[in-house]
Amino acid sequence: MEARKTDSIAKAIGALPYRKAPAGFGARVxxxxxxxxxxxxxxxxxxxxxxxxxxxxxxxxxxxTAWLAWKYWARVVVALLEPGxxxxxAGLAVAHAALAADKLAEWVSFAARLLPGLxxxxxxxxxxxxxxxxxxxxxxxxxxRPEAAAPR
Amino acid sequence: xxxxxxxxxxxxxxxETGAFSGIVETYQDRVYSFALRxxxxxxxxxxxxxxxxxxxxxxxxxxxSAYSFSPWLFRIAHNACMDAxxxxxxxxxxxxxxxxxxxxxxxxxxxxxxxxxxxxxxxxMLAALPPIYSEVLxxxxxxxxxxxxxxxxIGAPEGTVKARLFRGREILKKMLRxxxxxxxxx
Numbered sequence: 506m507e508a509r510k511t512d513s514i515a516k517a518i519g520a521l522p523y524r525k526a527p528a529g530f531g532a533r534v535x536x537x538x539x540x541x542x543x544x545x546x547x548x549x550x551x552x553x554x555x556x557x558x559x560x561x562x563x564x565x566x567x568x569x570t571a572w573l574a575w576k577y578w579a580r581v582v583v584a585l586l587e588p589g590x591x592x593x594x595a596g597l598a599v600a601h602a603a604l605a606a607d608k609l610a611e612w613v614s615f616a617a618r619l620l621p622g623l624x625x626x627x628x629x630x631x632x633x634x635x636x637x638x639x640x641x642x643x644x645x646x647x648x649x650r651p652e653a654a655a656p657r
Numbered sequence: 658x659x660x661x662x663x664x665x666x667x668x669x670x671x672x673e674t675g676a677f678s679g680i681v682e683t684y685q686d687r688v689y690s691f692a693l694r695x696x697x698x699x700x701x702x703x704x705x706x707x708x709x710x711x712x713x714x715x716x717x718x719x720x721x722s723a724y725s726f727s728p729w730l731f732r733i734a735h736n737a738c739m740d741a742x743x744x745x746x747x748x749x750x751x752x753x754x755x756x757x758x759x760x761x762x763x764x765x766x767x768x769x770x771x772x773x774x775x776x777x778x779x780x781x782m783l784a785a786l787p788p789i790y791s792e793v794l795x796x797x798x799x800x801x802x803x804x805x806x807x808x809x810x811i812g813a814p815e816g817t818v819k820a821r822l823f824r825g826r827e828i829l830k831k832m833l834r835x836x837x838x839x840x841x842x843x
Contacts, residue, residue, distance in 0.1 A: 514829055517779035518798035526689040527703055531681045534710045
């Protein structure tokens with residue numbers, strides 16, 4: 506008797522008609538999807554942030570340069586018109602380049618002094634590969650479960 | 658999952674937004690009905706169903722085609738409905754402890770009980786059940802999912818699903834008995 510009753514409950518629930526979704530439901534869903542911004546992957550987000558940083562710095566540099574040019578343009582023109590000013594400017598540029606080259610050489614020398622203190626390259630490579638493997642294994646295990654994939 | 662649906666899902670995963678309308682069309686009545694039976698409010702059900710499809714579209718790349726699509730979609734619908742119930746302050750009706758005590762069956766009324774069910778009546782009774790029971794009953798008998806799939810939908814172990822199914826059926830039987838006894842008295 507219990508089985509018969511359970512069967513009839515199952516049959517009755519199984520025969521429940523689906524309620525029709527309101528008219529235009531599908532169109533509204535598609536409109537929401539079209540209106541909502543697409544999900545951005547972390548790589549895209551990283552690129553976007555880097556782009557914003559570069560754009561911000563460029564904007565700052567351009568604004569600063571434009572402001573300086575606006576403020577000192579008369580003095581610059583006068584200085585350029587003086588005899589020997591171009592030679593003087595070229596000398597200044599060469600001095601700056603020499604300073605930059607000197608800084609670079611110092612940085613390279615510092616890195617060379619630092620290198621012997623670092624672990625050998627094969628240690629670093631093995632550690633990197635091991636970490637990547639563990640992360641990839643954890644990620645693939647997570648993706649295999651549909652409940653983990655389904656968003657809340 | 659039929660070939661057509663698999664093809665639509667593949668096109669969605671490849672970024673073809675228009676292909677998702679086919680998925681919406683296929684599942685909209687099922688998801689809306691499910692939400693309506695849990696939330697008992699057409700506006701809330703429509704909102705939950707809409708949220709389900711939008712979230713599903715955004716997460717379609719994470720869907721693993723090795724599994725059936727409907728449990729994956731119903732899991733999103735389940736989450737949307739539970740969020741709606743919580744937002745509406747109906748925590749008590751989601752809670753496991755919110756169910757009546759079940760008395761021993763009264764002998765003599767079982768036969769009439771078994772024959773006296775129609776869609777309207779069972780629909781009303783399901784609506785009177787706490788959502789945790791109506792949900793598993795609908796998923797098993799209406800959506801034809803097994804306990805393992807239902808477990809994935811509601812995020813509970815298979816044992817919990819079986820216990821809820823049993824409990825839900827028992828409550829329904831008690832409701833039917835009470836209704837039959839009431840009808841016999843009047």
